[in-house]
Amino acid sequence: MSRILVRGGRVLDPSTDRDELADVLLESGRVVSVGPDLRVDDVEVIEAAGCWVVPGFIDLHSHLREPGQEYKEDIATGGRAAVAGGFTAVACMANTQPVNDDPATTDFIIDRARQDSPARVYPVAAATKGLEGRVMTEMAALVDAGAVAFSDDGKTIMDSGVMRHVLEYSRLVDAPVITHAEDRTLVADGVMNEGAVSTRLGLPGNPGIAEDVLVARDLMLAEFTEAHLHVAHVSTRGAVELIRRARDRGVHVTAEVAPHHLTLTDESVTGYDTHAKVAPPLRSEADRDACRAGLVDGTLDAIATDHAPHAQHEKEVDFVEAPPGMIGFETAAAVTLELVRSGDLTPLEWIRRLSTNPARILGRPGGSLGEGKTADVTIVDPERAWVYDPAKGCSKSRNSPWAGKSLTGRVVATLVEGRRVYDVERGPLT
Amino acid sequence: MSQPNLLGIEDLEPAEILRILDAAEHMVEIGHRAVKKVPTLRGRTIVNLFFEPSTRTRASFEIAGKRLSADVINFSPSSSSLKKSESILDTARTLDAMDPDAVVVRHGVAGVPKRVADVLSAPVINAGDGAHEHPTQALLDCFTVRQQKGRIDGLTVTIVGDILHSRVARSNIYAFLKLGAEVRVAAPPPMLPPHVEQMGVKAFTSLREALDGADVVMALRIQNERLAGAYFPSAREYSATFGLDRAKMRYAKDDAIVMHPGPVNRGVELSHDLADHRPSVILDQVRNGVALRMAVLYLYAGRRTADEG
């Protein structure tokens, strides 16, 4: 099998705290050795001078839309968009049609990913049948089929008794339960963050307290059941604080935050651009700053995109009718590098939140460039400036608030199991 | 006008508001003539694009357009064969191809006139969008107050009712503040928008305090679906606490006037007596609505007329 030498880059490996200029030799899908000036003959060389060589990003939260909504995205296009953004593995949510609440659907997704997707795909199965919040799914069979976690995502389980049993039962299969924590009775008809901006714009507000209340409930249930709770896309100051305190008293909780909640605020809704509509909504500056602080101090373990493709005609409607969500694979690195440039995160800590921590949360390989580890590698040029044009990207959809924006930092190559699957000049290689 | 569209009072300079009010004075004169029609917009086409039904506002714009000799076309996607899911921007692009001279847009969701204006080359007049703005209502309210009081600067204006869901409240807050009035809002706490004081108003949950020394008291309509809803317990309790009658008006100045954008829920926002008699000026508001909208159409739709000589 071919050997690849990634030469002359800055190797950043959070699993071993390595941060040095070095070469990385990959063979038979594994990392063989890492060190300065490796002498190897008969090898394909990738020059990485000026770039960061890191373990492939792992996305805990995405929507690949297949089966059922292939006009928005499918596993092939979603997988190509993932590797174009440096993600070597992505977890995909269960709100497909049919819902991924059955081992046959999980099988289908895994089969399709094996054939079509350059990125690894980890199905998140529904926690309850049909995402209806009543009857729990066959978690043991779903895990056997390859499900990595359980979540009803946007169809938040409002019945606390059901959530209790879902958490309890998840211990049987040792998989996390992911909560999209918004109390739907408090969200009511809200379509953007409730605050001074919603008052000015006259759009129905979705208050941050809707998230705080449900995070508080789920943390208490996690503590009570001793299950692993993972809080998806945290967006409020209150939620960050609740998670921090729960972590301190030993609750098994992990959490993620999305690039848009780290960088944008509800001011982005001014102008009524439906590309700024997302659930949970873009919040206030204080919330955004608390999310950044939470990511920096480790309260929030991971950056996850919540990549949510929607077709153009679906977003060209009024702000209430428009579906929430934005695509995020291809912009995540550039957008979150802002936290490195601002000095909030070291490059190593940035990678930890994009790769090592997500791998740990899912209990999957990856997140490490240690010798013998799987050769999922991303190469990032942190200084490369570019203008993001979704029409030239790999996703089928274009719903991004960063469309047309100048960004700094770009993924230049991605390798999965030692195979080059993306190159910035040539695009996806599969 | 510094901007091609009238999307909200928030975007207007005080001088622009006064210019519209002054133009409306001339239009009032036309309304007093035997033949209430002038050739100002002859050959021009104004489209009333109403996604949300509204007899009053649409009729007011239609009469205003016709008195200026414009051709007025009513286009109501909600009642036509267009599907709900048709893209609003597609509707706007279709309309743009017909090359109208102005488009008057009404929609139940905030922001739609802005989005339509983004793709239309014709000027867009916002005739009410969700809980955002209803600029021509605020302009006619200012016009009516100036007519009644001779000035706006230095007055105290109290707006009572469902501030949270009211586009009339937002536009009036901007308009009266820009013209130098003090603006207060009063409502049951669930109907006060969060951080409303950042708009420059004083917020009250006591009607008595809000009315103290007021020159103008504006009651807002409570939408039927909220009469027995989650925001207050019942119409009866609302009427007792925030409904205006002659007894409560004694807290305001002796010569205070009462306004309402209509239609009134009699016995809820206003007592029967107040709805029909002085100091309420509700019919003046309706009458001035036509003149004010003539002024707006003249200043916005007429600009192409002026350009072409």
Ligand SMILES: [Zn+2]
């Ligand atoms: Zn979600």
